[in-house]
Amino acid sequence: MIDEINKDAEIRMGKSIESLKLAFAKMRTGRANASLLDHIKVSYYGNDVPLSQCANVSVAEARTLTISPWEKELVPVIEKAIMRSDLGLNPSTAGTTIRISIPPLTEERRKDMIKVARAEAENGRIAIRNIRRDANSDFKELLKEKEITEDEERSAEEGVQKLTDRFVAEVETLLTAKEKDLMEI
Secondary structure, three states: OHHHHHHHHHHHHHHHHHHHHHHHHHOOOOOOOHHHHOOOEEEEOOEEEEHHHOEEEEEEEOOEEEEEEOOOOHHHHHHHHHHHOOOOOOEEEEOOEEEEEOOOOOHHHHHHHHHHHHHHHHHHHHHHHHHHHHHHHHHHHHHHOOOOOHHHHHHHHHHHHHHHHHHHHHHHHHHHHHHHHHHOO
């Protein structure tokens, strides 16, 4: 029973880390990155689908993304979707190819992005601590039902704390890397 709770906590903490990585991937640095457009949805035959499912997105140069839609009719739809996104990018079209120039970030914008990154990291830490709290309450419930002893509960809580410490350290590592990435010119 304790092992099941630990496994569940580890899986959920891992999902929190993946969520944080996705949030960091959406944050724009000075370089072009195809994952920058991952969250953009395009209306394709009446359904909203991710941009990557109706076009090829590639990095042409250090600061330029190239989008090649699979169908010519999608060019204006993709342009509108990019302009509506919160990225502040302006696409330019040449035939059936859409090019996006990534402008360099100003010092002020970089500092704002670091604040956002720190907030995302704090949300990740909070999520991990909430998972720890849930696991600990499950252990207390098992103790109350007399399915485990007090010693087993204490060692299980220590195990979950070690797990929590490991995942919080991973959040810190990701945040440090993102801050370094944002401050590079």
